Amino acid sequence: xxxxxxxxVRQHLAKLPPAQxxxxxxxxxxxxxxxxxxxxxxxxxxxxxxxxxxEWIRPAGAREDxxxxxxxxxxxxxx
Numbered sequence: 001x002x003x004x005x006x007x008x009v010r011q012h013l014a015k016l017p018p019a020q021x022x023x024x025x026x027x028x029x030x031x032x033x034x035x036x037x038x039x040x041x042x043x044x045x046x047x048x049x050x051x052x053x054x055e056w057i058r059p060a061g062a063r064e065d066x067x068x069x070x071x072x073x074x075x076x077x078x079x
Contacts, residue, residue, distance in 0.1 A: 007026075010033070016028065039059065040060075041058060041059065041060030041061075042058065042059045042060065043056075043057070043058045044056075044057050045057075045058070
């Protein structure tokens with residue numbers, strides 16, 4: 001699947017009907033997530049962080065002595 005830029009994401013989101021509840025927003029997000037695939041060679045490991053579900057995402061060839069904490073803004077709305 002080709003990579004998507006922010007313009008394409010915004011166009012897609014503008015077409016979606018507004019969700020009424022948090023549950024509907026999460027379901028819509030889960031469906032949209034299928035469009036964005038993980039690059040080949042990337043591992044996704046589900047973990048618990050302070051009692052909350054999280055993921056270690058490691059691209060092929062990633063360093064073992066460094067990490068990047070990424071908090072996606074959408075998580076504050078529907079995560």
